[in-house]
Amino acid sequence: MTGYARAQGSDDRRRWVWEARSVNGRNLEIRCRVPQGFDRLENPARTAVGGRLKRGNVSLTLTLTSERQSKPLRINRALLAELGALAEEVRKSTGAAAPSADGLLRVRGVIEEEEEGEQTEEALAALDKALSATLEEVLKALVVARAAEGKALATVIDGHVGEIEGLCKRAAERAQVQIGTVRSRFESQLAELMDRVPTLSEERFAQEVALLVGKADVREELDRLAAHIAQARTLLAEARADNPVGRKFDFLCQEFNREANTLCSKSADIELTRIGIDLKGAVERMREQVQNVE
Incomplete structure (x- = not known):
């Protein structure tokens, strides 16, 4: 802007x-x-x-x-007379020297530029027009x-959207690996507790793993991020058509950030967490540019 x-x-x-x-x-x-x-x-x-x-x-x-x-200059005689009377009063009461003529003329408003002749209403209306x-x-x-800056800005924002899309694809790939990570971590923790708790049946073990995998499932967040990416590209197309989209893009960036935060909180895999952090950084960079959109 x-x-x-x-x-x-x-x-x-x-x-x-x-x-x-x-x-x-x-x-x-x-x-x-x-x-x-x-x-x-x-x-x-x-x-x-x-x-x-x-x-x-x-x-x-x-x-x-x-x-x-x-402009021609004129003396504001009324102001000059008033100043002269005040100067005389001060001289009599204090004994101070009377001011010189050039001193009085230096007082603001004593010498004025003559204004041009009064303009008619028709002349003022013509000037305003x-x-x-x-x-x-x-x-x-x-x-x-x-608009010229906006076209260049649209290219920059489109690059940020592409970066976010690439990170979402990486997150989707890593989310598949997370299932195995959750199972392995649960087996490891269970092995440490074997001396203090009864052995779990295969059915109970499968239920516990399913529960943990469900809590770590980020497919819903990835689906919403994909929808946000599509919406961002739609808004960019509208912006290129000179439609104002700044406020909509502001809100969309908030939604991007919300999903990125949820993805990080659900992550049970360090690599997925890193991707989530990179995603939040990309969203923030895009948000800063979106502030410049009409």
């Missing part, structure tokens, strides 16, 4: 530039900075962003520059920039 775009426009009185920056974020957060006097554009700008984007931290900035080289058109340009460009 990272992207940058810039668009500019102008009329006979001023030039303006809209800049839009987007970085990764779980939800959509919008920050909008506009010049003083243009606060009326902030809410429409936020609405325009929300209509195009669903996730990410987005910063919008509007900069305006007057086409005139400089032009600024909104430029905003649309910059948002379109931002969407294109984010």
